[in-house]
Amino acid sequence: MLGGVCGLSLATECESCGRPMGSNMDHGAQNPDNPYCVHCTDLKGKLLPFETVYTRLVSSAMETRWMNKEKAEKFALEEMGKWPAWKDKVSQMPRPA
Numbered sequence: 001m002l003g004g005v006c007g008l009s010l011a012t013e014c015e016s017c018g019r020p021m022g023s024n025m026d027h028g029a030q031n032p033d034n035p036y037c038v039h040c041t042d043l044k045g046k047l048l049p050f051e052t053v054y055t056r057l058v059s060s061a062m063e064t065r066w067m068n069k070e071k072a073e074k075f076a077l078e079e080m081g082k083w084p085a086w087k088d089k090v091s092q093m094p095r096p097a
């Protein structure tokens with residue numbers, strides 16, 4: 001049914017960091033077909049390197065969730081491990097004890 005749960009069914013989540021993308025502006029290069037958000041892509045909509053996305057996620061977790069660095073790093077890694085873009089990479093990384 002059209003116009004049911006407003007927004008929910010239309011918002012896609014970034015396949016790199018899980019941020020909800022509610023409008024075209026949130027997609028890489030403002031392209032609604034881009035599976036990644038603006039935070040995870042460069043100006044042309046290309047997915048950024050793992051390290052860049054990771055660093056951004058860590059600092060945004062510290063800023064918006066008031067996490068300390070250690071906690072934010074763990075959070076970022078867990079979050080990225082959920083998404084298709086980094087799933088394999090994260091699962092192959094050695095986990096800190």
Ligand SMILES: [Zn+2]
Pocket residue numbers: 014015016017018019036037038039040
């Ligand atoms: Zn993203």
